[in-house]
Amino acid sequence: MRTLDKFRIDIAGLSETRLTGFGTLNSETYHILYSGLETRKEAGVGMALSSRAKKCLVDWEPIDERILCARFATSQAKLTVIVVYAPTNDTMIRPRMIFIAGCQMLLLKRIGTIL
Template sequence: MYEMYKLAKVTSEMRLFNLHVIRVSKSRWTGSGRLKTNTGVTILCSWRDDNLHHEGVAIILKKSVERSLLEWKPVNKRLICARLKGKHVNMNIIQCYTPTNNSREKDQNNFYSQLQKKMGITPCHNQIIVMEDLNAKVGNDNTDFERVMGKHGMEIRNDNGERLVEFCAMNNLMIGGPSSYIKTPTS
């Protein structure tokens, strides 16, 4: 997404497929902020503070969804949070980009510590959706994690996959697809 024409391509695809919210990992922009395109799409960004054009995350909202935006917060180059007004419950979106399996354990621990901190301050009566590029393979062995991952994991679980299923279990999240983890509100 470093080149601006790529943003135009993404927002064009967003309109074509009638998508309301898109997550972006590795946006490669610098700084952080809120942008509005001339087509009315809103981009919430959390980027690096240097000029290296690596990493970065963003949430792109369709014009009709942007009106529901209650608040948002760029956390760092790997995390951004947004809260949307819902009809029955509010929705908290956490977009993240996890360090790869080859990253230092210190960096991985720091990332999950920050992610857990965001989970801890999210109201339990809100729906929580963690959208990600978690660089994880959860594998097909769901022993002790049936509720978290169901029966449809693939391949063999890697270290990030292990961290992910444990994080989901600890936070009562369910793996809802290849890139989202959902917690429904408690009564």
């Protein structure tokens, strides 16, 4: 988190968080949204938000352990940020297809709100 703070990054996507379930965590300088598997500490995605970004957060949706979506409203625009952790090409076909379908469903749902 020090690196994010040093470079004054307001929103950062995180992968391989290895946290179970979904929820939020707070550090001294960042608010973390995360989504992971229910029982195993594998994969997982997250989003680190500065206090400034957290004030603009409208809502967020933990899709699964590989996809997380958050919506923000600023004085300039509405913004949707999607964090993904794609399976590698050597992963079996079924998990890759599930991942692609999840991305497609989210994009269709958010059409018009994605910048």
